[in-house]
Amino acid sequence: MHIFTAAIATETNSFSPIPTNEANFADDFHPAGSLPDTPVMFAAPMQVARRRAAEQGWRVTEGLAASAQPSGLIRKSTWEAYRDRLLADLQAAGPVDVVLLGLHGAMMADGYPDCEGDLLGRVRAIAGAGVVIGGLLDPHCHLTPAMLAAADVLIAYKHYPHLDAFDRAEELWQLCTRAAQGLCRPVMASSDCRMISLFYTPVEPMRGFVAAMTRAEQEPGILSVSLIHGFPWGDVAEMGTRMLVISDGDAAKAQSAADGFAQLLQSFRGSTMTPLVPxxxxxxxxxxxxxxxxxxxxxxxxxxxxxxxxxxxxxxxxxxxxxxxxxxxxxxxxxxxxxxxxxxxxxxxxxxxxxxxxxxxxxxxxxxxxxxxxxxxxxxxxxxxxxxxxxxxxxxxxxxxxxxxxxxxxxxxxxxxxxxxxxxxxxxxxxxxxxxxxxxxxxxxxxxxxxxxxxxxxxxxMDLPNLPYARINRDIWPFNAAASLCDRHHAVP
Ligand SMILES: [Zn+2]
Incomplete structure (x- = not known):
């Protein structure tokens, strides 16, 4: 088994006055093969792969790891440079069975409103159809059709604060390497919750919601359940909250579970974060x-x-x-x-x-x-x-x-x-x-x-209705108080 792993992550706030360029990534940039052993959150899939592959006697090739403190739009040349360097690392690795990426999911560059979709599509083109491609996401991301089409397995942290990055990276490792061995067949389905908010998981009702997601993962045929919180300050068409479920070869089962969780979440509208005080x-x-x-x-x-x-x-x-x-x-x-x-x-x-x-x-x-x-x-x-x-x-x-x-x-x-x-x-x-x-x-x-x-x-x-959005779908809560569950991405086999 040969696994390629790399990471590139930041979160783009469309309203931030701070442009993102190479200098923003420079403080946390590790060229291929130079990632330290000390924990690096967005590189969790790389550090887990390094440890687990050594136990199994499998081969791991590490590409670059780069992250930047969240800011405004990434310069076009900056995104293309990092992306192409990561893709060159993948190409240099030769044939691989699994690709594991540490991502964020809310990166936007000038001309690239969906950096992760862009990256995953190019990774698929290089790696080939039979390779298992997995990505770890920050839940404050935009889950896009391009990401779902290119990846086999996407998993988001369950907790906010994100204390479980390494636990989720372990799950990504297990799921992707099992799939590569033919031990399971991940099928993703997402459901649009038609809302956006923040979701504070240490307290109810979200603490119970996270527990319910974890319980669902014990059910036969369900491999992974993620809540995509969404990132309210990313002005993209897909901005919003989504459920993402991965089943073992059963698209209908994944969709039904995703829809069920989405409906439950809708009933929590207005109660998922602590009210702000003037x-x-x-x-x-x-x-x-x-x-x-x-x-x-x-x-x-x-x-x-x-x-x-x-x-x-x-x-x-x-x-x-x-x-x-x-x-x-x-x-x-x-x-x-x-x-x-x-x-x-x-x-x-x-x-x-x-x-x-x-x-x-x-x-x-x-x-x-x-x-x-x-x-x-x-x-x-x-x-x-x-x-x-x-x-x-x-x-x-x-x-x-x-x-x-x-x-x-x-x-x-x-x-x-x-x-x-x-x-x-x-x-x-x-x-x-x-x-x-x-x-x-x-x-x-x-x-x-x-x-x-x-x-x-x-x-x-959080005064979202008064932010100067240009591209989001406003037919979601709280922009439309009555937005219901009727739109969803289809399962990607
Ligand atoms: Zn986050």
Whole structure:
């Protein structure tokens, strides 16, 4: 058995003002054969294949692995360069039995609204009809007809936060290598849920929904069940939530299961995410909070994990203006402010213009008097199944113990280590503000305080009906409150 495996992933926010080019991929680019053993989330299929193939005595050829922090549209030349390099790696591998790809599923480049469909189609053309092609997806993806037509097996992470990337990669490995040995015959079917939302799986009703998907996979003939959450900020025709079921050779069974889950999900409309709280209300709650554990205010719409700039000041400004004491916020992306702080050094007291630099979606810059509290070079932010290179991290203090953790790289705040690694005791704070929309939840909720998701303005706003979409199908919930289940992709044998 000869397996080829590679990974290329990012998530494209059509409303993000940050273009994506080679530089965005450069921080997390591993040419063929150079992927480390330390966990790299989007390369999970490669790292699982490396381990499992060694156990079996099978041959694995690794192609490139590349990912970029979610941003705006990818430059045409950038996409074509990475795609063609991956395809060259596949060609150089010679005949293979299985192709396993670590993907995201919401990549858009100039001229390529469906990068994954483009890639999978070309992989199929090179690999040939008899080769099993499998892809691991982030559920915040667009499931397109081109992807379904070219791949044999597509599996999405079940959990949001995505703690199960490596578990799903194991399933992808099992399913694809079994299919290549003739031990099963995967048949995919999808069902359009005619909706878009976010789906918070640690809490009901989605926790039970995930459990039901896992139970269904134990039923005879059902090989895999995935919920494609969809990515609300990708302006493509296929934007939306879909069920994806893989059966063992039975297209009708796969379709019926997908439709059943889609109908169940429709009954959860409006209840799959925690309601957002207006900034004014969040600040009022913060001012009155005197519990033992810090109040957590998620700066929802400035989540760089969904393509936002991470330099928005709306919530921070409101907290400072209300004179709320003992606040800490992370990570605010501001390389220019970091350079000034480095010039001043730890202990410097100086005026500093913070944030609000990328576009009007970031709000105004804040002119603050600060003290430089901490400088860390080559910092990283670990989150278990991977890590972010943070670049230089600088902490400045302003007002009544308001600590701002700035990073020179644009990264999402996922654990309270964003504070404790840089000299701030999270437990000593009244309010913690992670710039994140859900990945922060598991580790921050363990601190024991209340968690509010704040409806701050930004490019990842949930005010979807007012976003300037041009290509989506608006005949889905919440754009059309009555959108029902009547359209679906057909099974692809
Ligand atoms: Zn995701």
């Amino acid at each position: 900034v004014v209300e969040a600040v009022k709650t913060a001012a009155g909070h005197n519990g033992e554990a810090p109040l957590v205010l998620a700066d929802f719409a400035d989540n760089c994990g969904a393509g936002a700039p991470s330099d928005a000041t709306f919530l921070l400004d409101a907290l400072i203006r209300a004179d709320v004491p003992d606040v800490a916020i992370a990570f605010l992306h501001d390389p220019q402010a970091i350079d000034l702080c480095k010039a001043g050094g730890v202990g410097a007291r100086m005026p500093l213009r913070v944030g609000g630099k990328t576009s009007r979606f970031s709000g105004p810059p804040l002119d603050l008097d600060v003290e430089v509290m901490h400088i860390a070079e080559n910092a990283r932010h670990d989150f278990g199944i991977g890590h972010f290179e943070a670049g230089t991290v600088v902490v400045v203090r302003t007002g009544r113990n308001v600590d701002i953790v700035m990073s020179s790289n644009r990264i999402q705040c996922i654990t309270p280590a964003a504070f404790s690694d840089f000299g701030i005791d999270p437990a000593s704070k009244r309010v913690l503000v992670p710039k994140s929309m859900q990945h922060f939840y598991i580790m921050f909720s363990r601190l024991g305080g209340p968690v509010l998701y704040v409806e701050s303005p930004g490019v990842a706003s």
